[in-house]
Amino acid sequence: MEQRTIAFIGSGNMAEAIFSGMLASDYDKNRIIAANRGRERLEYIRNKYGIQITQNNHEATEKADVVVMSVKPQMMEEVCTALTDIDFSSKLVISIAAGVTSQRIASLLNSDIALVRVMPNTPSLLNRGMSGLFANENVSENDKQYAQQLLKSVGEICWTEQETGINSITGISGSGPAYFFLFMEAIQQEAQRQGFDSETARMLVQQTALGAAEMVVNNPDLNISTLRERVTSKGGTTAAALSTFNAHALNDIVSKAIQSAVSRAEEMEKLF
Numbered sequence: 001m002e003q004r005t006i007a008f009i010g011s012g013n014m015a016e017a018i019f020s021g022m023l024a025s026d027y028d029k030n031r032i033i034a035a036n037r038g039r040e041r042l043e044y045i046r047n048k049y050g051i052q053i054t055q056n057n058h059e060a061t062e063k064a065d066v067v068v069m070s071v072k073p074q075m076m077e078e079v080c081t082a083l084t085d086i087d088f089s090s091k092l093v094i095s096i097a098a099g100v101t102s103q104r105i106a107s108l109l110n111s112d113i114a115l116v117r118v119m120p121n122t123p124s125l126l127n128r129g130m131s132g133l134f135a136n137e138n139v140s141e142n143d144k145q146y147a148q149q150l151l152k153s154v155g156e157i158c159w160t161e162q163e164t165g166i167n168s169i170t171g172i173s174g175s176g177p178a179y180f181f182l183f184m185e186a187i188q189q190e191a192q193r194q195g196f197d198s199e200t201a202r203m204l205v206q207q208t209a210l211g212a213a214e215m216v217v218n219n220p221d222l223n224i225s226t227l228r229e230r231v232t233s234k235g236g237t238t239a240a241a242l243s244t245f246n247a248h249a250l251n252d253i254v255s256k257a258i259q260s261a262v263s264r265a266e267e268m269e270k271l272f
């Protein structure tokens with residue numbers, strides 16, 4: 001991966017996931033700066049990763065070729081407006097703040113910035129992330145490659161041509177882990193009703209979910225529907241369960257749920 005000096009403005013969970021992924025991909029630790037409000041968190045980061053640390057966002061941003069905005073969305077205004085005197089013309093800004101549009105960030109920084117907006121998800125903490133990326137018109141091909149490599153260090157990536165695609169990605173993979181958790185919880189609860197203790201019920205569901213996900217990943221040439229059909233014998237137990245799901249229109253429920261998440265993402269863009 002190309003070695004540029006990169007500063008994380010806000011060094012919480014998601015920033016840590018990304019820089020730990022970068023370090024695992026042999027990124028030069030001397031070129032990573034973690035900026036954070038709390039000192040204790042920075043000491044932990046220095047001890048664990050040996051990267052540069054600072055409580056001074058301004059100094060970190062000035063030094064960096066790439067600035068990752070990784071504070072909570074509600075902090076973006078305060079953090080960005082303190083950086084407006086910095087010349088961003090030769091810097092790449094990468095924002096992972098949910099619900100803050102590229103236009104909004106450019107207006108907060110008072111600059112015509114090159115910006116890649118990213119929607120990661122929580123499994124990035126385990127290098128199993130799924131990130132959606134959108135580049136504004138000022139981002140070069142080289143910058144796109146850099147941003148792509150950065151997020152690939154914690155999982156898979158998907159570019160969207162239009163910024164509205166970030167809201168769709170939020171509703172699909174951003175919020176997606178919770179959909180699977182909900183489904184797994186429901187199976188675990190029923191397993192307990194069938195007489196298993198909660199630990200055994202959890203093992204039954206987690207291993208099944210993992211196995212199903214691995215089957216999808218390991219069979220890229222098979223449609224997911226084919227995998228389903230292959231385990232569904234006519235008149236069998238799986239067919240009985242699936243017909244109950246269909247009778248309750250599971251597909252419609254999923255579709256409506258994702259649409260609700262996308263609408264909420266659109267509303268949230270107006271808040272920050």
Ligand SMILES: NC(=O)c1ccc[n+]([C@@H]2O[C@H](COP(=O)([O-])OP(=O)(O)OC[C@H]3O[C@@H](n4cnc5c(N)ncnc54)[C@H](OP(=O)(O)O)[C@@H]3O)[C@@H](O)[C@H]2O)c1
Nearest residue numbers: 010011012013014036037038071072073096097098121122
């Ligand atoms: N976690 C996810 O799954 C996920 C998914 C998609 C997008 N995101 C986005 O990722 C961003 C970070 O989320 P997170 O989960 O990593 O949150 P987090 O763990 O709370 O991290 C935010 C960090 O920012 C620091 N901070 C707050 N104000 C600051 C300031 N003025 N200057 C410097 N640092 C400051 C906080 O430090 P203190 O604790 O000292 O205040 C904290 O360490 C958010 O914008 C979120 O929307 C997260």
